[in-house]
Amino acid sequence: MTVQAILLPVFVQVALIFVLTIWVLQLRYGALQRGEVRPGDIEPAWPARATRVADSFHGQLQLSLLFFVLVILAMMTKKADLLFVVMSWLFVATAILDVAVHTGSNRLGPRFAAFAAGAVLLLVMWVLFALRILLAGVEPV
Numbered sequence: 001m002t003v004q005a006i007l008l009p010v011f012v013q014v015a016l017i018f019v020l021t022i023w024v025l026q027l028r029y030g031a032l033q034r035g036e037v038r039p040g041d042i043e044p045a046w047p048a049r050a051t052r053v054a055d056s057f058h059g060q061l062q063l064s065l066l067f068f069v070l071v072i073l074a075m076m077t078k079k080a081d082l083l084f085v086v087m088s089w090l091f092v093a094t095a096i097l098d099v100a101v102h103t104g105s106n107r108l109g110p111r112f113a114a115f116a117a118g119a120v121l122l123l124v125m126w127v128l129f130a131l132r133i134l135l136a137g138v139e140p141v
Contacts, residue, residue, distance in 0.1 A: 003075070006071065006085055017061065024057050027046075070126060
């Protein structure tokens, strides 16, 4: 696999996180400008939409950290093959779907399904990676 093919899903996931970052900043700044939130509040009561986008942002950081670490390790150990890249794209697709539902209808069923699918997929990726490393024998570092 090429470095570009392996890293492209990472770039898309990073872009998704930055889109959420800019979106939440825009929503919160707007709330401050409209006077919906006072800057001196210790814990501001942000509008529901701003809170939902911020929650989605925080949620993306959680599983994404494990995804980013896995991609780095898979590249370093040369274990990133076509299956790994396809699974990476599927993980990113579930993340995009989770964000779309979370920041849109916020229906718990579809949101949970998207998040759970991504989590299970990432778990399978980690298990496959671990097995490939552990069953490959001892290699010098």
